[in-house]
Amino acid sequence: MTDPSPLSGRQPRAVRSALAVLEEVVAAGPGVTAKEISAALKLPQATTYRLLNLLVGEEYLVRLPDLRGFALGRRAARLALPVVTQPPAAARAVVEHLRGLVRWGVHLASFRGGTLTLVDPDPDHPPTESAVLARYPHASALGRLLLADQADWRALARDLRPLTAHTVTGTTELGDRLALVRDADLARQCGELTADKGCLAVPIRDPATGALVAGLALCGPAARVAEPNDELVRLLREHAERLVPLLA
Structure with a gap:
């Protein structure tokens, strides 16, 4: 051809x-x-x-x-592949502690270089590959943390592909979802990346600059993620706060 x-x-x-x-x-x-x-x-x-x-x-x-x-x-x-560095032992211990308190998967991601990279995925609950998360940030809770932090999120979400029947692909609706992420400092997706799973994610920011450096996510059944989950969100925020001095 x-x-x-x-x-x-x-x-x-x-x-x-x-x-x-x-x-x-x-x-x-x-x-x-x-x-x-x-x-x-x-x-x-x-x-x-x-x-x-x-x-x-x-x-x-x-x-x-x-x-x-x-x-x-x-x-x-974005022309270079991000260098995946293992978090310090103290940070991994915080993530492991949260895993011991919940039955859901717990994943830690880095946003260094403006790219989503899993740096401590839960070995007992294998997540979607980093490459897929980075390519389709609109469909994951961690990806929405990154998009919500951008002046123009469309520059990073160029392919709003429907990965499941529930994936939000409309720019207006996605923009509204990202506004909610910014207001609540909490991202949520229910069956948008894979039909049977969902995630909650909170940001980890540099306390001096406010820059987004990492994200902590809980992943479980999509129907359960759709619930308020106040206790799980509280645990997620508490452990993210403990990670701030270790990752910022």
């Missing part, structure tokens, strides 16, 4: 040049100027400025506040 829109003669060179500019910003570090990039790559200054403007527009680069240089942007962080 032929490519319906093959690259023209100049396009491969332009793609290579744009990637070279990204690599140069990584190598030189934040604050590298257009003139320095142009000299290092031996590119015409007009070409360099055009590529920089394109990469800034697509959020792979950002202009520094003093307008003298450039740094990697939000989308550039």
Whole structure:
């Protein structure tokens, strides 16, 4: 089958040049100027400025506040796979303690780099794979914590695919659900990721900056998750609070 829109003669060179500019910003570090990039790559200054403007527009680069240089942007962080680091022993002990109090699965996720990654999944209640959670954040409680924290959640939830008959895929309804997450500091999904399971999740934030760094989730039968679950939510919040100084 032929490519319906093959690259023209100049396009491969332009793609290579744009990637070279990204690599140069990584190598030189934040604050590298257009003139320095142009000299290092031996590119015409007009070409360099055009590529920089394109990469800034697509959020792979950002202009520094003093307008003298450039740094990697939000989308550039998504080009690399997140490094999964095991939480410290004290944090794992807190998670294990919660597992001993409930019959549901207990999972700890990291949001470092703006990506959802499971760092302490419950071995007795295997969760959905991190790659699926990261790709379809609209369908999971942990993913909704991340989306609710974004200025524009649509930039992370690009594929609102229905994973079950209960998955919320409408942008208006999902936006309303995320507003509730922000108001309550609690995310809930009932049978949206897998039909028979649901989850409750609460955020773990850096106390100094308020930045979202992790999330703690309880996963169990979808019908049970739909209930108020005041006692389970209380336990979830208490243990998330204990994790703050260990993970922030």
